[in-house]
Amino acid sequence: xxxxxxxxxxxxxxxPLSYCLTTLVLIPRPCNGTSKVRSLxxxxxxxxxxxxxxxxxPSFSRIGTLFAHLRAxxxxxxxxxxxxxxxxFFMDGHVAQAALIHQSSAFARRPxxxxxxxxxxxxxxxxxxxxxxxxxxxxxxxxxxxxxxxxARQWALExxxxxxxxxxxxxxxxxxxxxxxxxxxxxxxxLLCFGEELEESTLWAVREAQVGIISLAVKLSVFNLLPKIVxxxxxxRWMKLIRLRRRLDDLLIxxxxxxxxDQLAVKEIPRCRSMASYLDALxxxxxxxxxxxxxxxxxxxxxxxxxxxxxxxxxxxxxxxxIMANLVKQPHVQDKLVAEIASVxxxxxxxxxxxxxxxxxxxxxxxxxxxxxxxxxxxxLPHTVAEEREVDGYVIPRGAVVNCSVAEIGxxxxxxxxxxxxxxxxxxxxxxxxxxxxxxxRGIKMMxxxxxxxxxxxxxxxxxxxxxxxxxxxxxxxxxxxxxxxxELAEEPGLTVAMKHPFLARLVPRAP
Ligand code: HEM
Numbered sequence: 001x002x003x004x005x006x007x008x009x010x011x012x013x014x015x016p017l018s019y020c021l022t023t024l025v026l027i028p029r030p031c032n033g034t035s036k037v038r039s040l041x042x043x044x045x046x047x048x049x050x051x052x053x054x055x056x057x058p059s060f061s062r063i064g065t066l067f068a069h070l071r072a073x074x075x076x077x078x079x080x081x082x083x084x085x086x087x088x089f090f091m092d093g094h095v096a097q098a099a100l101i102h103q104s105s106a107f108a109r110r111p112x113x114x115x116x117x118x119x120x121x122x123x124x125x126x127x128x129x130x131x132x133x134x135x136x137x138x139x140x141x142x143x144x145x146x147x148x149x150x151x152a153r154q155w156a157l158e159x160x161x162x163x164x165x166x167x168x169x170x171x172x173x174x175x176x177x178x179x180x181x182x183x184x185x186x187x188x189x190x191l192l193c194f195g196e197e198l199e200e201s202t203l204w205a206v207r208e209a210q211v212g213i214i215s216l217a218v219k220l221s222v223f224n225l226l227p228k229i230v231x232x233x234x235x236x237r238w239m240k241l242i243r244l245r246r247r248l249d250d251l252l253i254x255x256x257x258x259x260x261x262d263q264l265a266v267k268e269i270p271r272c273r274s275m276a277s278y279l280d281a282l283x284x285x286x287x288x289x290x291x292x293x294x295x296x297x298x299x300x301x302x303x304x305x306x307x308x309x310x311x312x313x314x315x316x317x318x319x320x321x322x323i324m325a326n327l328v329k330q331p332h333v334q335d336k337l338v339a340e341i342a343s344v345x346x347x348x349x350x351x352x353x354x355x356x357x358x359x360x361x362x363x364x365x366x367x368x369x370x371x372x373x374x375x376x377x378x379x380x381l382p383h384t385v386a387e388e389r390e391v392d393g394y395v396i397p398r399g400a401v402v403n404c405s406v407a408e409i410g411x412x413x414x415x416x417x418x419x420x421x422x423x424x425x426x427x428x429x430x431x432x433x434x435x436x437x438x439x440x441x442r443g444i445k446m447m448x449x450x451x452x453x454x455x456x457x458x459x460x461x462x463x464x465x466x467x468x469x470x471x472x473x474x475x476x477x478x479x480x481x482x483x484x485x486x487x488e489l490a491e492e493p494g495l496t497v498a499m500k501h502p503f504l505a506r507l508v509p510r511a512p
Contacts, residue, residue, distance in 0.1 A: 195277025
């Protein structure tokens with residue numbers, strides 16, 4: 001720590017620390033009057049001043065163990081006192097359904113943005129931070145209007161196959177595909193976002209800024225409970241975060257302006273070099289504020305595009321990585337999948353298309369099993385309630401932070417036989433996952449995309465991308481485990497849960 005940081009630490013941190021800790025942050029405070037506290041869901045007894053802070057594992061990577069332990073000790077609905085408001089976790093599909101589906105509007109709210117998100121501007125209209133209401137509906141509609149056109153996905157697939165082939169040629173056919181998947185999906189979702197292929201230098205500069213923002217925001221988010229202290233002690237990281245956010249503005253605002261000019265000119269010049277995109281939909285959005293109708297600002301559009309690319313790329317590439325790793329580890333599942341593809345395609349067709357995918361039940365089962373066993377997000381984004389509600393016989397007080405343990409629910413041994421095994425057959429006729437409903441309306445057995453009003457609006461697109469990529473990747477190459485470098489399925493939690501040890505595979509091109 002340098003001298004300036006030390007002075008800041010002494011002047012601004014030490015003196016107010018005891019006040020902050022005791023009055024603002026660490027005292028668990030009921031939000032609904034003392035009589036209701038008795039009816040909160042059970043949980044570890046909070047310590048004076050510290051609440052349940054000591055219950056949190058030292059590393060985020062052990063959060064899964066924490067939920068398993070809490071569930072065994074207290075049942076499927078648990079309260080933790082971590083910040084100013086109680087945090088309530090649902091760890092069972094029935095309880096999650098009772099809240100997110102049967103009381104969907106009440107549980108569709110988000111808590112107020114935390115310090116880091118506010119500084120990045122995401123309280124100004126990103127889909128996930130906009131309160132449940134007409135603006136949020138308009139933004140979700142803009143997102144769900146984006147179509148995954150065949151030429152877009154074909155272009156992304158060919159780039160991915162080229163990258164895998166070059167990586168294989170450079171490494172005697174041994175490939176570490178994790179980063180290659182992430183780049184291919186970043187390309188694809190950027191195309192869907194902006195409607196045109198960005199120049200390579202711009203594309204990768206946007207990715208660098210996005211990845212930098214996410215990793216700094218994750219590091220700083222630990223301190224979201226104490227935002228002012230973050231500013232003082234971690235001011236270098238903070239300034240870097242602000243610089244990266246400005247860099248993103250510098251990169252994206254020219255694209256937004258050019259696209260907006262194109263839209264104005266579209267009446268006279270039919271546009272053919274590009275395709276309809278999320279950005280086009282956003283440029284058309286008219287919000288109705290209290291006093292006037294207005295278009296989205298450039299800053300809001302930057303936030304929304306950035307959210308679109310992050311929310312889609314990180315999750316989908318993590319899911320693709322887990323699915324392909326399991327197909328390498330279990331060659332009999334890969335062979336069964338290839339046999340299904342061959343039966344639908346005939347031997348000579350090179351690319352599996354959307355209409356082929358519709359006939360492939362086992363392909364869908366493989367993707368569902370990947371999402372059940374390895375959900376990219378182990379928790380939902382936090383929800384809250386504006387009014388006191390009741391779930392599972394307990395009071396959920398107004399303003400409580402509410403979340404669901406997605407991973408626990410998808411691995412519940414009471415619902416899934418040998419839940420930790422990767423076995424796509426469970427989704428076929430007669431299996432315990434047959435006809436599973438990903439929206440949760442007909443019951444929640446797994447919820448990789450959430451459930452209820454805040455259900456992921458990219459679910460349909462993500463399912464199509466995953467089925468399309470998995471089918472074509474195994475149709476083009478045989479994915480073989482490398483002797484001595486076996487696939488390990490350990491998890492590395494972060495914003496999304498990726499593989500702790502990215503897998504290696506030998507890629508053998510299949511005869512055309
Ligand atoms: C395998 C891929 C994906 C997974 C597992 C996933 C998962 C999730 C989850 C768990 C949530 C939180 C739901 C809640 O808080 O209740 C969410 C929200 C969201 N996702 Fe996804 N997602 C995926 C792909 C996508 C894609 C492709 C897009 C965009 C094209 C997207 C955009 C969003 C947005 C904007 C939200 C916030 C919705 C809201 O608050 O109303 N996601 N997603």
